[in-house]
Amino acid sequence: MSQTIIEVRNLSFSYEKHLILESINLKVEKGDFLALIGPNGGGKTTLIKCVLGFLKPFRGEIFLWGKTIKSFKDWYKIGYVPQRAGDLVDHLTPLSVKDFLLLPFKWYKNTFNPMLMDELVEKFGIKNILHKKLGELSYGQLQRAYIVRALILNPELLILDEPSVGLDFFTQEIFYETLGEIHKKGLTIVLVTHETWLLTKWVNKVACINQKLYFHGDHESFCEVAKKLEFFPEYHKIEHTHW
Amino acid sequence: MDFIWNSINLIKWGVLSGIILGISISFTSPFLILKRNALFPHALTHIYFLAIILTSIISDKIPSFLSFPFISVFTLFFASLIWVLKKQTKFYEDTSTSIVAHLALGLALIIAAKTYQYDAKILSYLFGSLIGISSKEFYESFIVLILTLFLFFKYYPLWIAQLTDKGLPGIDFKFANFFFLILITLQIIVGVKLMGILLVSVLFVFSTSSVLKFTKNFKFLILFTALLNILGIIGGILISILWDIPFSGAVVIFMSLYILISFVWSFLK
Numbered sequence: 001m002s003q004t005i006i007e008v009r010n011l012s013f014s015y016e017k018h019l020i021l022e023s024i025n026l027k028v029e030k031g032d033f034l035a036l037i038g039p040n041g042g043g044k045t046t047l048i049k050c051v052l053g054f055l056k057p058f059r060g061e062i063f064l065w066g067k068t069i070k071s072f073k074d075w076y077k078i079g080y081v082p083q084r085a086g087d088l089v090d091h092l093t094p095l096s097v098k099d100f101l102l103l104p105f106k107w108y109k110n111t112f113n114p115m116l117m118d119e120l121v122e123k124f125g126i127k128n129i130l131h132k133k134l135g136e137l138s139y140g141q142l143q144r145a146y147i148v149r150a151l152i153l154n155p156e157l158l159i160l161d162e163p164s165v166g167l168d169f170f171t172q173e174i175f176y177e178t179l180g181e182i183h184k185k186g187l188t189i190v191l192v193t194h195e196t197w198l199l200t201k202w203v204n205k206v207a208c209i210n211q212k213l214y215f216h217g218d219h220e221s222f223c224e225v226a227k228k229l230e231f232f233p234e235y236h237k238i239e240h241t242h243w
Numbered sequence: 244m245d246f247i248w249n250s251i252n253l254i255k256w257g258v259l260s261g262i263i264l265g266i267s268i269s270f271t272s273p274f275l276i277l278k279r280n281a282l283f284p285h286a287l288t289h290i291y292f293l294a295i296i297l298t299s300i301i302s303d304k305i306p307s308f309l310s311f312p313f314i315s316v317f318t319l320f321f322a323s324l325i326w327v328l329k330k331q332t333k334f335y336e337d338t339s340t341s342i343v344a345h346l347a348l349g350l351a352l353i354i355a356a357k358t359y360q361y362d363a364k365i366l367s368y369l370f371g372s373l374i375g376i377s378s379k380e381f382y383e384s385f386i387v388l389i390l391t392l393f394l395f396f397k398y399y400p401l402w403i404a405q406l407t408d409k410g411l412p413g414i415d416f417k418f419a420n421f422f423f424l425i426l427i428t429l430q431i432i433v434g435v436k437l438m439g440i441l442l443v444s445v446l447f448v449f450s451t452s453s454v455l456k457f458t459k460n461f462k463f464l465i466l467f468t469a470l471l472n473i474l475g476i477i478g479g480i481l482i483s484i485l486w487d488i489p490f491s492g493a494v495v496i497f498m499s500l501y502i503l504i505s506f507v508w509s510f511l512k
Contacts, residue, residue, distance in 0.1 A: 049410070052410065052412045053412065053413065054409075054410040072413075073413075075412045075413025075414070076413075078412045078413075080411070080412050082408065082409065082410070088407055088408060088409065089406070089407055090277055090279070090406065092276075092277060092455045092456075093277055093406050093407065094273070094455060094458045094459050094460055094461055094463070094464045095403075095406075095407070095459065095460075095461070096459050096460070099460075099461075100407065103400070103403065103404065103407070106400035106403075107400050107401065107404060107411065107414055132459075133459035134407070134459075
């Protein structure tokens with residue numbers, strides 16, 4: 001029997017009087033690779049921020065591993081790559097890339113695995129910049145460092161908010177291949193993305209959000225539903241090209 | 244030489260307080276600079292000035308030992324208006340800081356004018372007074388240093404975290420930020436007596452911003468900021484004695500050398 005990792009029940013959220021999310025119900029099961037898609041401003045990032053406890057919805061509940069956010073304590077099980085991570089760092093920040101990667105171990109109780117770190121830095125091509133100052137990295141390099149930092153915790157759930165923005169095509173391929181590999185090993189992944197080509201290749205579940213949840217299911221079913229979704233014509237295009 | 248030693252002996256508590264304060268500030272200033280909040284200590288001094296003026300009005304009504312807590316709580320409370328304003332009006336943080344700081348200074352000047360407080364005491368708060376520092380101020384700065392070290396080792400992972408992340412799952416920055424604000428307030432309160440309201444924030448900015456140019460390591464940054472702060476205090480004292488100029492101004496002149504060196508370094512690099 002599969003275990004529910006994230007359960008969102010009847011969640012509504014608004015910024016002041018502007019309703020962003022309305023009555024969202026969503027479940028993420030263990031082993032899911034869920035793509036959260038939808039138009040800009042549709043509430044994808046807001047939903048992620050609610051799930052991570054950064055924002056408080058005005059209605060509804062969120063459960064992580066069966067526990068409400070208030071009572072949930074095992075946050076070390078979650079790896080998170082924020083949106084536009086590369087923009088967050090000031091060029092003067094006196095941290096080397098290596099120190100940056102090790103930072104989470106100061107606030108989470110995960111055990112550091114040097115072999116995993118070696119493997120990840122090699123895979124994401126940041127091995128030769130480990131000694132560099134964080135502020136000296138390019139946007140794409142920083143983005144990769146954030147991704148490695150999330151994976152280095154060896155999390156059970158990985159939440160990525162448009163992680164491949166700023167990555168070149170080659171690195172994107174490696175990134176998603178690596179994600180696919182670790183997903184096969186049992187990692188549950190929630191990925192906010194606009195890169196719809198991913199849906200057929202790596203992802204096994206799709207949730208489509210534009211204030212409301214328009215679809216949640218496997219990608220084959222989504223293909224059918226996508227025809228009816230008019231708010232994001234991009235999906236029609238992929239249906240013809242990839243599916 | 245005897246003249247210098249005699250002078251330093253006269254201001255020994257000021258020298259010791261300055262050194263302790265320089266070390267204390269080196270643990271907090273990097274986070275202010277890196278969060279682009281370098282003017283925050285200066286804004287706090289304006290609020291502190293209002294607290295002093297108000298305290299002097301009620302000084303004959305409250306026991307003297309209560310004036311320090313009153314000033315601290317008032318400064319903290321008034322400073323928290325910055326975040327209230329930022330949250331309610333959606334102003335940028337530096338805009339809110341500027342509004343609250345100028346409001347405090349405006350109120351302070353009006354109250355001072357109406358209550359005839361333009362006296363030497365006010366001037367010593369504005370420009371600092373090395374001779375006015377006694378063992379009491381030294382112990383105060385020592386207590387602030389102990390508190391700084393305690394809170395730094397408890398919260399520095401969360402202070403660093405905010406330089407690279409806006410939020411982390413399960414991590415609440417509220418307490419870390421609240422205690423950071425308390426530390427900055429206490430450092431300002433102790434520092435004002437030494438450097439004056441107008442120039443105390445120099446200790447938060449000059450050394451740290453110079454060292455930041457050279458380092459990619461927090462330990463190195465804090466260590467060298469502390470050393471440069473101490474050097475700045477001692478250098479400032481010597482210059483002020485030798486040239487007979489105000490101490491706080493002398494510290495600024497001395498610390499300007501750090502900025503000059505980092506400026507030259509940027510060219511040579």
